[in-house]
Amino acid sequence: MRPLPAPIRFAIDVATVAPRGVHTVVADVFLPARERMRADGQVLCCLPGGGMSRRYFDLEVDPALGNYSMARHLAQQGFVVVTLDHPGVGDSDRPDDGYALTPQCVADVDAFAFDHILGQLRAGALLEDSPAMPRLVSIGVGHSAGASITAYQQARHRSHRAVALLGYGGAGLATHLNDREKEFAGRPDAVVGEIASLVRERFGEPLPMQRRGSSDFLVGAPMPEPVHEALLACRSPLLALVGLSSMIPGASAPVLAQIDVPVFVAHGSRDIAGSLHAVPAIFPASNDITLFLLDDAGHNHNVAPTREQLWDRLGHWAGALASVESSGHGEGRDG
Numbered sequence: 001m002r003p004l005p006a007p008i009r010f011a012i013d014v015a016t017v018a019p020r021g022v023h024t025v026v027a028d029v030f031l032p033a034r035e036r037m038r039a040d041g042q043v044l045c046c047l048p049g050g051g052m053s054r055r056y057f058d059l060e061v062d063p064a065l066g067n068y069s070m071a072r073h074l075a076q077q078g079f080v081v082v083t084l085d086h087p088g089v090g091d092s093d094r095p096d097d098g099y100a101l102t103p104q105c106v107a108d109v110d111a112f113a114f115d116h117i118l119g120q121l122r123a124g125a126l127l128e129d130s131p132a133m134p135r136l137v138s139i140g141v142g143h144s145a146g147a148s149i150t151a152y153q154q155a156r157h158r159s160h161r162a163v164a165l166l167g168y169g170g171a172g173l174a175t176h177l178n179d180r181e182k183e184f185a186g187r188p189d190a191v192v193g194e195i196a197s198l199v200r201e202r203f204g205e206p207l208p209m210q211r212r213g214s215s216d217f218l219v220g221a222p223m224p225e226p227v228h229e230a231l232l233a234c235r236s237p238l239l240a241l242v243g244l245s246s247m248i249p250g251a252s253a254p255v256l257a258q259i260d261v262p263v264f265v266a267h268g269s270r271d272i273a274g275s276l277h278a279v280p281a282i283f284p285a286s287n288d289i290t291l292f293l294l295d296d297a298g299h300n301h302n303v304a305p306t307r308e309q310l311w312d313r314l315g316h317w318a319g320a321l322a323s324v325e326s327s328g329h330g331e332g333r334d335g
Contacts, residue, residue: 005030005031005032005033005072005075005076006030007028007029007030007058007071007083008028008029008030008031008126008127009026009027009028010026010027010028010029010117011024011025011026011091012024012025012026012027012112012113012116012117014087014109014112014113016112017108017109017112018087018093018095018105018109018112019087019095019096019097019100019101019105020095020096020097020100021093021094021095021096021097022087022088022092022093022094022095022109023093024092024093025084025085025086025087025092025093025109025110025113026054026084026085026090026091026092027054027082027083027084027085027113027117028054028058028071028082028083029080029081029082029117029121029126030058030071030072030074030075030080030081030082030083031075031080031126031130032075032076032077032078032079032080033078034131036078037080037130037131037133038133039131039132039133039134039135039136040133040135040136040137040322041078041079041080041133041136041137042079042080042136042137042138042139042318042319042321042322043079043080043081043082043118043121043136043137043138043139044074044079044080044081044082044139044141044164044318045082045084045114045118045138045139045140045141045150045159045160046070046071046081046082046083046084046141046142046143046146047084047086047110047140047141047142047143047146047147047149047150048083048085048086048089048090048143048146048234048236049142049143049144049145049146049147049167050144050145050146050238050239050242050243050246051209051210051235051236051237051238051243052089052143052144052146052234052235052236053085053089053090053091053234053235053236054083054084054085054089054090055083055090055233055234056143056231056234056300056302057069057070057071057081057083057143057302058070058071058072058083059227059230059231059234059302059303060230060233061226061227061230062226065224065226065227067308068227068230068302068303068307070302070307070311071083073308073311074311074314074315077315079315079318080121080133080136082114082117084110084113084114085236086101086106086109086110086146086149086239086242087101087105087106087109088101088106088207088237088239089236089237089239090236094207094237097206098205098206098207098240099196099199099206099241101206101207101239101241101242102192102195102196102241102242102245103148103149103152103241103242103245103246103252104152104156104192106149106152106239106242107149107152107153107156107157108153108156108157110149110153111153111156111157111159114138114153114159115159118136118138121133121136122134122135122136137161137321137322138159138160138161139160139161139162139163139164139318139321140153140154140159140160140162140163140164141163141164141166141314142163142164142165142166142168143166143167143168143301143302144166144167144168144246144273144299145239145242145243145246147165147166147167147168148168148242148245148246148252149242150163150164150165151163151165151168151170151252151255151256151259152252152255154258154259154261155255155256155258155259160261161261161262161321162261162262162263162264162288162318162321163259163261163262163263163264164263164264164265164266164314164317164318165263165264165265165266166265166266166301166310167266167267167268167271167272167273167299167300167301168246168265168273169265169267169273169274169275169276169278169279170252170253170256170279170282171249171274171275171278171282172185172246172247172248172249172250172251172274173246173247173272173274174247174249176247177247177248178202180198180201181198181202181244181247181248184198184248184251185248185249185250185251186249186250186253187250187251188250188251188252188253188254191245191248191251195241195244195245196241198244199240199241199244202240202244203238203240203244205240206239206240206241207237207238207239207240208237208238208240209235209236209237209238210235210238221270221296221297221298221304221305223303227303228303231300231303253282256282256283257282257283257284257285258285259283259285259286260285260286260287261286261288262286262288262289262290262321263283263286263288263289263290264290264292264314264317265279265289265290265291265292266291266292266293266294266301266310266313266314267292267293267294268293268294268297268298268299268301268304269293269294269295269296269297270297270298270299271297271298271299272298272299273299276291276293277291279291290317292310292313294306294307294309294310295309297310
């Protein structure tokens with residue numbers, strides 16, 4: 001087996017669309033072997049969840065313990081994989097005013113960054129010797145709050161031919177809300193107007209850093225200490241306006257109702273994302289919804305002992321989309 005591909009780091013100038021203070025966001029691009037880079041290939045555009053950087057998709061763990069890089073695993077299967085740090089997260093710039101990072105704003109900046117990279121890939125301009133991929137198809141992949149941003153991006157920009165939402169149920173987390181926050185359930189317009197105020201009350205700041213070990217309840221199963229350390233190394237400020245919005249039931253309902261492309265939703269068997277089988281109802285415009293439950297996994301699927309089952313299932317799903325479209329029976333638009 002060939003070595004797993006190393007990523008290429010890119011800083012994208014987003015100053016024209018981002019809040020003041022954000023000049024660049026940072027992405028990693030994982031390319032498959034050159035002979036597998038087809039003109040009509042697929043790119044997986046990956047967004048991390050709350051309190052995590054893009055490195056969640058490429059955990060640095062001793063290979064003797066197994067492969068913990070979802071990005072490299074899928075690149076080895078022939079996909080181009082792009083992992084992106086949201087503005088305010090990881091290596092991307094932090095805005096002067098973190099309260100500007102609403103779900104809508106973050107989705108717009110992320111969409112601009114992905115569009116730039118996809119344009120380079122399609123033109124064969126990413127690297128000097130990159131082949132052109134003029135019919136490259138984009139699939140959005142988000143984990144947790146990153147799945148929420150993927151949904152916002154799709155609703156606002158129609159960036160992708162399909163979306164994969166991991167650890168996301170769309171129903172919120174009412175049990176983790178206080179009484180005032182619960183008053184906003186089912187009132188998406190009110191959430192837009194008051195989310196900054198709610199974040200100030202709960203967190204005191206828009207980009208809080210979670211304490212070490214605070215995500216343990218998201219893991220769902222014991223893991224080797226080096227894996228735990230790799231997960232901790234991905235910690236990053238929480239996009240609190242994004243996170244709290246995604247926790248309020250119904251806050252994203254109008255957004256989810258606009259998604260009319262194929263949807264793949266995966267939960268861990270010990271996830272916090274709610275009922276997997278209730279998910280199809282929140283995507284009334286999509287005629288193609290796939291559900292997958294990953295055994296022996298919590299919310300952070302990429303550290304589960306069964307993680308490669310999810311990665312392979314995601315790859316097969318994406319590959320099947322390509323097969324349907326090449327047969328002439330697929331719907332949708334170029335993404």
